[in-house]
Amino acid sequence: MKIRAIGTGSKFCRHPLVPASWLIISGEDLTLVGAPWSVVPTLERYGYAIEKLAVITLLSPHVDQIAGLLELAGIFRHAKKKPILAAPGQLLSLVRTKLEGELGFYLDDAFDVKTIARLHIKEEYYSESISFVSNFLDPRIPSYGMRFENAKVFISGETQLNEDWLFKEMGCEAILHSCTTTKASLGKSPALEELKDLPTYLQSKMWLYGYEVDTKDAEQPFPMMFLPPGSWIFDSERRDKLLSKERFIRENSRKQV
Numbered sequence: 726m727k728i729r730a731i732g733t734g735s736k737f738c739r740h741p742l743v744p745a746s747w748l749i750i751s752g753e754d755l756t757l758v759g760a761p762w763s764v765v766p767t768l769e770r771y772g773y774a775i776e777k778l779a780v781i782t783l784l785s786p787h788v789d790q791i792a793g794l795l796e797l798a799g800i801f802r803h804a805k806k807k808p809i810l811a812a813p814g815q816l817l818s819l820v821r822t823k824l825e826g827e828l829g830f831y832l833d834d835a836f837d838v839k840t841i842a843r844l845h846i847k848e849e850y851y852s853e854s855i856s857f858v859s860n861f862l863d864p865r866i867p868s869y870g871m872r873f874e875n876a877k878v879f880i881s882g883e884t885q886l887n888e889d890w891l892f893k894e895m896g897c898e899a900i901l902h903s904c905t906t907t908k909a910s911l912g913k914s915p916a917l918e919e920l921k922d923l924p925t926y927l928q929s930k931m932w933l934y935g936y937e938v939d940t941k942d943a944e945q946p947f948p949m950m951f952l953p954p955g956s957w958i959f960d961s962e963r964r965d966k967l968l969s970k971e972r973f974i975r976e977n978s979r980k981q982v
Contacts, residue, residue: 726751726851728878728958730901730934732767744934744954745789745903747880749855751846754779758871758880760793765800771955775800778808781836782844784857784882785868786819794824798835810836811844813857815867851875851961860884872897876959877967886915891927898967899959900930901952921946932968 730744746759748768755777757764768775781797783790794810801807810832812820817832817840824830832838844855858870860882871880877898884890884903894900903914914935920928925948932952945951950970952958958968965972 726846726848726853726876727960727962728873728876729771730952730954730956730958731771732761732763732954744952744956747958748773749846751848753777756780756782756844756846758782759784759790760797761789762792764793765796767954776804780809780811780844782810782841783812783816783820784871784880786816786823786866787868787883789883791820791824794820794832794835795830798830798832801835807835807837809839811839811841813842813867813869814840816869819867848961860890861887873959876961878959883914886919886923888923888927891923895926895930898930899932900927901932901934901958904933904935906935917946920949 727750729748729750730746731748732744732746746757746761746764746767749756749758755768755773757768757778757780760781760783765775775797778797781794797808810817817838821832824832842857846853846855853876854874856872856874858872858879860868860870861884868882868884870882870884872894873879877896879894879897879900881891881900881902891900891902902920904917904920905914906917917933920931920933923931928946929948931949933946933949934952948970950973956968956973960966
C-alpha cells in the first residue's frame with residue numbers, strides 16, 4: 726500500500742505547495758481521498774488511469790473536497806462498474822443535499838454510495854485500517870481527519886488549531902496538517918504563525934499543506950515542512966516505509982545530506 730499527496734483543492738491556486746487530496750494505491754486499485762476541482766487531470770498527469778478508481782472518500786462537504794465529483798460523475802455515469810463513494814453517514818447526507826438539492830446531480834447515478842466509519846485495505850503482506858476522526862471544525866458541518874492505524878499517518882483535514890486533539894495523535898509518526906501562510910480569516914486552517922507556537926514534540930511530526938496560501942515570502946517553519954503534491958507519504962514495500970524529513974531532503978536535494 727502507498728499513500729501519495731496529489732493536488733490542490735482550489736481551482737484558483739496554482740502554487741506547488743498546496744496538496745489537498747490524497748491517493749491510496751493498493752495493487753491496481755486506487756482510493757481517492759478528496760475530489761477537488763482538478764482531480765481528473767491531476768491523476769492523469771501522474772499517470773493514473775481514472776477507470777482504476779475503486780473508492781472515493783471525502784473528509785468534508787466543502788467545495789475543495791467535492792467539486793471534482795461532477796467531473797468524475799460524467800466519466801462513470803455510463804460505466805458498467807461504478808466506483809464506491811464512501812464516507813460517514815452525516816457527511817454523505819450533507820453532500821447529497823448540496824449536490825442533489827442545488828444542482829440536481831444524483832450521486833447514485835454515477836457512484837455506489839456507501840456509509841462507513843472505517844476503511845480496510847488487505848494485501849498479501851500488508852493490511853491497513855483507516856479511521857475517520859471528527860475534527861470539530863464546526864458542530865453544524867461534519868468534517869473529519871483520517872488516521873492510518875498501521876502506517877502511523879494522520880491527515881488533519883480542514884480544521885482549526887487544537888493542541889489537545891493533536892496530542893491524541895502522538896502515536897502517529899507523520900501528522901499532515903492543514904494551514905494557511907496568510908491570516909486565518911475563514912475560521913479554518915490555522916495560520917502558520919499559530920502552528921509555530923505548538924510544542925516541538927508536535928511540530929517535529931508535522932508536514933503542512935493548505936488552501937488559502939501565499940508562500941512567496943514564507944520560510945520553511947522548521948522543524949515543520951511544507952508537503953508538495955506528488956510526495957510519497959508511505960510505501961509499505963520500502964525499507965524506510967514512512968516519509969521522514971531526512972529522507973525527503975536526501976531525495977529532493979542536489980546536496981546529499
